[in-house]
Amino acid sequence: MEPWELRRAVEAGRATASELGLQVNDVVVIHNSDRVALRLAPCDVLARVAPSGHRADSEFEVEVAHHLADVDAPVAELDPRVAPRVYLRDAFAISLWTYYAPVGSEIAPADHADALRRHHAALRQIDLDAPHFTDRVAVALREVNDRERSPELPDSDRELLSSTLGGLSAAISIDKAGDQLLHGEPHPGNLLNTRRGPLFVDLATCCRGPIEFDLSHAPEEAGKHYAEADHDLTQRCRALNWALFSAWRWRRDDQMPDRDRWRVEGLNRVRAALDRCGLG
Incomplete structure (x- = not known):
């Protein structure tokens, strides 16, 4: 995203999580492309924020994660503290996931x-x-x-x-x-x-x-x-x-x-x- 759009995306992710009762004092951009991934702290949430034109993709991703939650798939999980859905704010589609701290070694x-x-x-x-x-x-x-x-x-x-x-x-x-x-x-x-x-x-x-x-x-x-x-x-x-x-x-x-x-x-x-x- 361009800097102006990234600033809006960061604020949309922060505000969405805060309104859902999650504590957000700091936001770190983990990935920035056509959509962004944000680490929200100290609540340890990974917010995936996409332009609303990608809403269908975001909703499909949440649906996949919801189906896989019960079959022990090796996948990142949606944050259990909020409803498993896509939230809309300021022309962005936002989904909230568990944040996993990476470990140092490469995967063999x-x-x-x-x-x-x-x-x-x-x-x-x-x-x-x-x-x-x-x-x-x-x-x-x-x-x-x-x-x-x-x-x-x-x-x-x-x-x-x-x-x-x-x-x-x-x-x-x-x-x-x-x-x-x-x-x-x-x-x-x-x-x-x-x-x-x-x-x-x-x-x-x-x-x-x-x-x-x-x-x-x-x-x-x-x-x-x-x-x-x-x-x-x-x-x-x-x-x-x-x-x-x-x-x-x-x-x-x-x-x-x-x-x-x-x-x-x-x-x-x-x-x-x-x-x-x-x-x-």
Whole structure:
């Protein structure tokens, strides 16, 4: 968010928690992108604040967390002191979560794989209406194929991303018999190392697809510890995910920090991943 919008988001998160009876003397910005994560102290709440246009995503994330609360999923929990819902204030959608203090050590690949396996097992126990991963690909394709949405994308790279997104999405989704609910983006940035063990956050990315789609977001070493996965399918999913990542970076309104570097790096990762699959 821009500084002026961030100030409003911080105040919306602080005021919402205070009015719900939580003590807020200090606010620390943990993450700032199209939405922000705020640590509220001393009540130890993590407030996720998004523009009201993202209200549906926020409500879906709360719904996912509510379903997973009873099946021992390794995920961050909503704050139990307030109603499990999305609060609206000053054009922002706000959800309140338990804050988990991170521990220092990195999560080992085997532990990442174990957390993902347990998360998949929990997801198989719930009934939830979630989009298929191909819906996400369809949105990315619209961005890539529309020159007004991605005006700076060179023609040769536009063709690369379009063919990769369309071709791999179709190939991966031919057999949907093994599809299940997934986290959607269980990369290391969405896995916290806490005193309770590794916990996944950012549950709004939940979707349906093969477990390999999730595993392709994890470090490659983690895949070696997830014996049930198809290695070749994971590699194809990894190429697809780098194409998705690149498509978002070339959007006209993308606000990722250091976007220009990631535009180049993303395309290089797509080509390298396709080469590893024998599709370059």
